[in-house]
Amino acid sequence: MSVRTDSPAPHRAGFACFVGRPNAGKSTLTNALVGTKVAITSTRPQTTRHTVRGIVHRPEAQLVLVDTPGLHKPRTLLGERLNDVVRTTWAEVDVIGFCLPADQKIGPGDRYIATELAGIKKTPKVAIVTKTDLVDSKTLAAQLIAIDRLGKELGIEWAEIIPVSAVAAEVAEEELGGGTSGKGAGGREAGQVSLLADLLVPLLPESPALYPEGDLTDEPEQVMVAELIREAALEGVRDELPHSIAVVVEEMLPREDRPADKPLVDIHANVYIERPSQKGIVIGPKGKRLKEVGVKSRKHIEALLGTPVFLDLHVKVAKDWQRDPKQLRRLGF
Numbered sequence: 001m002s003v004r005t006d007s008p009a010p011h012r013a014g015f016a017c018f019v020g021r022p023n024a025g026k027s028t029l030t031n032a033l034v035g036t037k038v039a040i041t042s043t044r045p046q047t048t049r050h051t052v053r054g055i056v057h058r059p060e061a062q063l064v065l066v067d068t069p070g071l072h073k074p075r076t077l078l079g080e081r082l083n084d085v086v087r088t089t090w091a092e093v094d095v096i097g098f099c100l101p102a103d104q105k106i107g108p109g110d111r112y113i114a115t116e117l118a119g120i121k122k123t124p125k126v127a128i129v130t131k132t133d134l135v136d137s138k139t140l141a142a143q144l145i146a147i148d149r150l151g152k153e154l155g156i157e158w159a160e161i162i163p164v165s166a167v168a169a170e171v172a173e174e175e176l177g178g179g180t181s182g183k184g185a186g187g188r189e190a191g192q193v194s195l196l197a198d199l200l201v202p203l204l205p206e207s208p209a210l211y212p213e214g215d216l217t218d219e220p221e222q223v224m225v226a227e228l229i230r231e232a233a234l235e236g237v238r239d240e241l242p243h244s245i246a247v248v249v250e251e252m253l254p255r256e257d258r259p260a261d262k263p264l265v266d267i268h269a270n271v272y273i274e275r276p277s278q279k280g281i282v283i284g285p286k287g288k289r290l291k292e293v294g295v296k297s298r299k300h301i302e303a304l305l306g307t308p309v310f311l312d313l314h315v316k317v318a319k320d321w322q323r324d325p326k327q328l329r330r331l332g333f
């Protein structure tokens with residue numbers, strides 16, 4: 001199927017997803033490519049539960065990024081659901097970027113994912129070595145060779161093997177301006193994120209743009225708001241409540257009696273925990289922690305929405321929600 005146009009390079013558009021073990025840098029890469037924060041990053045694994053899309057707009061192409069949760073050996077019903085989400089996503093996208101951190105040897109977690117990837121024949125796969133700023137060039141070279149070998153061993157033909165650093169890109173992108181690739185010039189990291197987009201675009205099908213320009217994400221705002229609250233609620237208590245917190249925004253409405261130049265959005269959200277004993281941890285002595293969670297997440301939400309926000313948080317117990325299909329559905333999984 002091809003679309004005829006007068007311009008030498010046809011417009012391309014399609015979906016890409018980044019896969020990789022938890023903490024591989026998938027969300028960070030998505031954010032760096034899109035140029036704004038759309039997915040939730042964290043130093044701890046498994047924070048990306050919802051599929052968050054970022055959109056890279058270019059004159060000749062549109063790249064829609066689908067950010068999936070990490071694939072891992074399922075232990076709970078939630079784990080199984082997450083893996084299903086990942087596989088469904090893989091089958092639907094136009095290109096898969098397999099993220100492998102430069103600072104860690106290829107391990108069983110990577111092999112598990114690579115073996116699954118080998119089973120998806122049709123979709124082009126790009127191996128992306130992330131966090132290259134953390135290693136020297138010798139380590140990086142060894143990683144590139146190891147990835148090449150892994151592909152040969154499992155019968156995966158990498159469309160490309162690309163080293164990137166999302167961290168360095170934050171600084172480098174500003175200097176890049178007019179879309180040069182920034183290759184060479186001694187700066188190993190400069191423009192690598194933009195170069196990654198250059199390499200992904202030709203793998204997309206010929207197609208007009210799929211989304212109107214200016215859309216950075218099509219994730220419903222309420223889900224993103226919930227993620228921001230969950231991120232704040234988890235801070236500092238991850239060891240006590242590893243994966244026990246879910247957040248649902250019950251209501252998000254502009255306050256009615258406000259003048260047009262002074263809008264305010266009312267947000268009512270519930271923070272769900274699994275057991276009554278966890279309530280105290282989330283709320284803290286005299287409600288101090290919950291207040292901090294509110295203050296912190298409100299700042300992020302206001303930045304996201306661009307308006308002042310009144311945030312009302314309630315902590316509720318949804319008993320063993322990770323194991324209960326009905327609760328999972330209610331909580332958006």
Ligand SMILES: Nc1nc2c(ncn2[C@@H]2O[C@H](COP(=O)(O)OP(=O)(O)OP(=O)(O)O)[C@@H](O)[C@H]2O)c(=O)[nH]1
Pocket residue numbers: 020021022023024025026027028029040041042043044045046047048069070130131132133134164165166167168
């Ligand atoms: N130094 C450095 N750190 C990075 C880079 N990319 C990501 N990180 C860090 O690595 C950690 C994990 O990054 P994420 O983007 O959350 O990883 P993820 O693969 O989305 O993780 P999950 O959501 O758990 O699957 C975070 O602390 C990031 O700041 C990079 O290019 N360089």
